[in-house]
Amino acid sequence: MIAQTMSQEAAATPALRVRDLHAWYGHSHILHGISFDVAAGEVVALLGRNGSGRSTTLRAIMNLVGRREGSILVAGRETARLQPHHISRLGIGYCPEERGIFASLSCEENLLLPPRIRDEAMRDDEIYALFPNLLRRRDAPGTKLSGGEQQMLAIARILRTGARTLLLDEISEGLAPVIVDALFDLILKLRELGFTILLVEQNLHFTAPLADRFIVIERGKVALEVEARDLEASTAAIERLLGV
Amino acid sequence: MTILGLPIQVLFGQLTIGLINGSFYALLSLGLAIIFGLLNVINFAHGAFFMLGALAAWLALTVGGVNYWWALVLAPLVTGLFGIVVERLLLRRLQGLDHLYSLLFTFGLALAIEGTVRDIYGTSGLAYPVPAALRGPVDLGFMRLPAYRIWVVVVALVVCFGTWALIEKTRIGSYLRAGTENARLVQALGINVPLLVTLTYGFGVALAGLAGVLAAPIYQVQPQMGSSMLIIIFAVVVIGGLGSTMGTILTGLALGVIEGLAKVFYPQASSTVVFMIMVIVLLLRPAGLFGKEA
């Protein structure tokens, strides 16, 4: 496995280190000092209720919020002053809430939009082997794709860039069970391939078998952090925080 | 030969004049629409850049001895560069504010540019000769037309449809389309959007500069040629809506032709017919013919 063959040194530097992150939209203060690490090759689930600040955390990492403060290290590099396109080029692939498929672009144009950032990125034929639907629908306009196809496309286009750290926002939301299963298998595969994944989810059931660690966000703060091995013991506490 | 009681030469003569105006409308509103799409800026200085393009051609000829053909390339480049400087140094500072601020800023810019040119060159107009190769008439069989007019229409159509293809069919065009939908997300996907914004503004302004060079031999170079043109362009944009590239081009051409027809059948209305159509469109279809939002 790629994760295992990585050098000690690289493994010691977290893929993502967030420290005391604050974020604002206009005058409303959304994140109140969030801190966590994601190790290289780790899959971390960010859980929380609607409006707790999970999606804002991802947007703040990409510098897409109105204002942010604190420190975000990507593979050891400070990104507090970097613009979104520079952050993305450090090897982060961002899949936004509601997928962000461009309506005026064809399926293939959407796929080819983000520039490649590494030479050893997945080749187009590898991508199409992984997502055969996208090859069949390559000329369809972005809006004519089904929800599942749009979600696959949104993930495929960041895989194609060569990003090794993926920020995935609510990918299972609003999709048919059969699609959710396919997404589940996909994340499992990406995990095996050694991708670092930060997964925003509302659904503990979806993430429980996938993640190495679970972070629950509540009112813009980290309320609880649980390792996968302790999940069973903490399920009740997590569910209480999620309000289920 | 007559059509509707009019000699065919008169009718087609006015139609070609209309088509020429329409070519300018199309070129200018296309630039305005591209800039608005990505930057959300209504570029009030667009008319001033049109005039600067014409002035640059005139200056190149009278001061530098640079002929029309070189001016056709250089003047849009110079105006485009000027636009790029304006965007980088000033316009960029207004990002994220209400769109009206960038409108007001470019309004001030237009006043300052027009005022400066009027102060130096006066209002009477600077004559620009038609290039020698395009001076004669062209015999179309049923009528004869000045070659330069045909040239203007052909160039404008080639540039307009070339721009359309650039936007709709190329990779860089896909950046622009995606950026028009959601510029922040495009940037998060790794594309240098600030650079794209600067280049887009420069390109839109260069289109206005090109229209200016094409217009110089027809209208003379006058400081106020830009603002009167711009107000018509605004009406064209309100009629067509800013949503569709092809829609913008076709609306521009069609309104020029309608204006030409109005000159034949009811000359008193020719200067206001575009505005009247705007009123009718607003009453019947407030979002504009190709518009997506109200």
Added chain:
Amino acid sequence: MMNRLAPLALLALAGFLPVAGVYPLFLTKCLTFALFAMAFNLFTGYVGLLSIGHASFFGMGAYIAGYAAKAWGVPTPFALLAGIAVAIALGAAFGAIAIRRRGIYFAMITLALAQMVYFFCSQAPFTGAEDGLQNIPRGTAFGLPLGNDLVFYYFVLALTVLAYLFIQAVIAKPFGETLQAIRDNEPRAISLGYDVRSYKLVAFTISAAIAGLAGGLKAFALGVATLPDVHWTQSGNVILMCLLGGMGTALGPIIGAIVVVLLENQLASLGVIHLGFFSIDFSTKAPIVIGIVFMLCVLLFRRGLVGELIALLGKRGLATETASRHTP
């Protein structure tokens, strides 16, 4: 209350200026433009839509009042009323069309409609085309000999104060409060059941009416009504006055109008200045200076002079009332 009373204090002070030796005709010009700026501010400052067509109302007010007085010998007050009436009709028509769109489209539509009025005025027989209407007689009003510059000044001052009080009444409860609610959150106002379009239309028409009055007074003050009065640059001037003074404040438009008129006057009187090897004729530089001031305002102080002052006082806790939101 400070924000509301300051303009009245200023206008009262204006009553003493001629005694202090300030040229009354200059003061009258300042007042007419202050009135025009107040009219513009009533709509754009409180409704939040930018009109680039207010020169139409100002210019038509000037032409109609001037023509009625000159050609038909209509008494001055009725000539002014005629100007206002035409401005109202025009304002209602423009408003009904332009209010169908919002934001930048509204701005473009008002500009395009105003350009029609400009073309109309440049071709219609009664406007005197390029020469405009000249030698418009001031006549009398209520027995006052308005031909006297000083008398006319106080006549305009009285009307300006009245118009100011009227505007204050309009932007007070409940009408003005609804306007601000619409400006701040239109979907919410719609969901509360307000007929948003009618509110905007009424505000636009009132604004046009006062702009028409300002135009009429200007025509009598200077004795002329010309094409520049209806030109889009005049719409630009009034935008600048409000922007410079402070959009959406009561005092801002008055201060802005005075500064812009002063600026134009100063530039004209500076004339040619010799600076060593080259000389600059400032009398022709007004449009350039206006354009540059415009850009500086937008880049550096979007709240305008009064808005910035209120913000400054507010920080020190001295202001009793903060400026309304400064949407242009």
